[in-house]
Structure formats: structure tokens, C-alpha cells
Amino acid sequence: MSVLPTHLIRHTVLHGDCVEVMQRMTSGSVDFILTDPPYLCRYKSRIGQTIANDDRDGWVGPAFAEMYRLLKPDAFCVSFYGWNAVDKFVAAWRTTGFHLVGHIVFRKRYASATGYTESRHEQAYLLAKGRPELSGSPVPDVMDWEYTGNRLHPTQKPINVLRPLIEAFCPPDGQVLDPFCGSGSTLVAARLAGRCCVGIELETTHCHTAELRLNSQLHAGARKLAG
Numbered sequence: 452m453s454v455l456p457t458h459l460i461r462h463t464v465l466h467g468d469c470v471e472v473m474q475r476m477t478s479g480s481v482d483f484i485l486t487d488p489p490y491l492c493r494y495k496s497r498i499g500q501t502i503a504n505d506d507r508d509g510w511v512g513p514a515f516a517e518m519y520r521l522l523k524p525d526a527f528c529v530s531f532y533g534w535n536a537v538d539k540f541v542a543a544w545r546t547t548g549f550h551l552v553g554h555i556v557f558r559k560r561y562a563s564a565t566g567y568t569e570s571r572h573e574q575a576y577l578l579a580k581g582r583p584e585l586s587g588s589p590v591p592d593v594m595d596w597e598y599t600g601n602r603l604h605p606t607q608k609p610i611n612v613l614r615p616l617i618e619a620f621c622p623p624d625g626q627v628l629d630p631f632c633g634s635g636s637t638l639v640a641a642r643l644a645g646r647c648c649v650g651i652e653l654e655t656t657h658c659h660t661a662e663l664r665l666n667s668q669l670h671a672g673a674r675k676l677a678g
């Protein structure tokens with residue numbers, strides 16, 4: 452199994468199962484993880500699109516164990532999660548060694564689903580490896596959500612929501628990892644925030660979308676530098 456020197460990888464999308472890919476990466480090499488794993492809710496969009504591994508939970512423990520290993524000491528992970536599988540996610544985070552140090556609710560101006568209640572929020576946990584220093588200006592734990600239209604991915608996250616999380620929890624010259632990167636929204640947000648980024652994605656189509664988005668972001672940055 453060849454080793455991927457994570458500290459030398461910059462602005463890359465890696466294709467494959469994130470548990471297997473992360474096993475090849477160097478321990479303690481990542482400054483911040485921002486990720487949006489399958490919610491374990493058997494998601495189906497209005498036009499029938501599904502999310503890989505959303506119907507099984509065997510990957511949750513191994514994936515977060517690898518994320519924990521890859522993070523530097525005293526660093527953060529922000530993970531979105533499905534509220535109806537909170538027990539599975541929290542159990543994996545605690546078993547792995549993460550401290551649950553914050554919970555962020557993202558308020559939607561629209562209902563993304565309707566059941567006993569209207570679904571008008573997304574949610575993410577702030578997890579810590581070790582004890583990172585407190586910030587002098589902490590971010591609020593309720594934020595506004597933006598609808599992306601899901602044109603690039605069935606559950607595409609808004610860049611304007613991800614970017615402040617990267618700016619708050621990743622050092623200015625740091626490396627961001629998203630092991631479930633989908634269409635690459637975290638990677639685009641990381642580039643806009645001036646951070647390096649590595650994404651991993653299982654599905655070939657989403658992997659290509661993420662590569663295209665990241666490359667066009669990198670070219671835009673290069674054009675700006677060239678004046």
C-alpha cells in the first residue's frame with residue numbers, strides 16, 4: 452500500500468473509499484476537517500437521486516477513527532450529520548476520542564422536507580482532538596442557510612456557509628480535509644479562504660465535478676495573481 456504524504460498534497464481530489472484512502476495518509480498531517488458524510492437517512496431527491504452509503508452505517512466508526520488519526524493535536528473537525536442517526540454518529544465520535552465542543556444549527560428559510568414537522572434546519576457538531584485554544588471571537592452557533600439549488604450534487608452545501616467555518620477553525624496557512632467531498636463545496640470554500648485542501652469522493656461523477664470546481668477556482672486565483 453503506497454503512502455500519500457498528506458502534508459505535501461495541495462488542492463487535490465482523490466477518488467476512492469475514504470477509509471481506504473485515509474489509511475494511506477500520514478498521521479497528524481491535517482489542520483482541519485470539514486465534512487458532510489451520508490446522513491444515514493436513505494435520502495432520495497425529488498427526481499430519485501440517492502447518496503452512496505446512506506443506507507448502511509458500517510463506515511461511520513472506521514471513517515471517524517481515520518479522521519481523528521489524520522488531524523494534528525489540538526485541532527477541530529466540523530461534521531454535518533443526520534439528526535435521526537445522531538446516536539450512531541455520537542457513539543463513533545466518542546469512541547474515537549473526539550470531544551464534542553459545540554453544536555451548530557443552520558436555519559433554513561424554506562422547508563426541505565415535511566413530516567411531523569417542517570425540516571427547516573441543518574446541523575453540525577464541532578469536534579475537538581485534544582484541547583484547542585479558545586478563540587477571542589467565537590462564531591455563533593446559529594447561522595443562516597442558503598439554498599444551492601442542488602445543481603451539482605443532490606445534497607450540495609452552500610459555500611457561503613462553509614467558508615466562515617474554515618476561517619474560524621483552520622489556521623490561515625492550514626490544510627483542510629473533506630473525506631466525503633461530493634461536488635467539492637468544501638474545497639472551493641477552502642480555496643476562497645486561502646487554505647490548502649484535499650477532498651476524497653467515492654462516486655466518479657461527483658469526483659469529476661469536484662475536480663472541475665477546484666481547478667476553475669485555482670485558475671481564477673492564478674488569473675487574479677497575474678493581474
Ligand SMILES: C[S@@+](CC[C@H](N)C(=O)[O-])C[C@H]1O[C@@H](n2cnc3c(N)ncnc32)[C@H](O)[C@@H]1O
Binds near residue numbers: 504633
Ligand atoms: C452528503 S454528500 C456530500 C455533498 C457535498 N458536501 C457537496 O456540497 O457536494 C456525501 C458524499 O459522500 C460520498 N461518499 C459516501 N461514502 C463514501 C466513502 N466511503 N468514501 C468517499 N466518499 C463517500 C457520496 O458519494 C456523497 O457524494
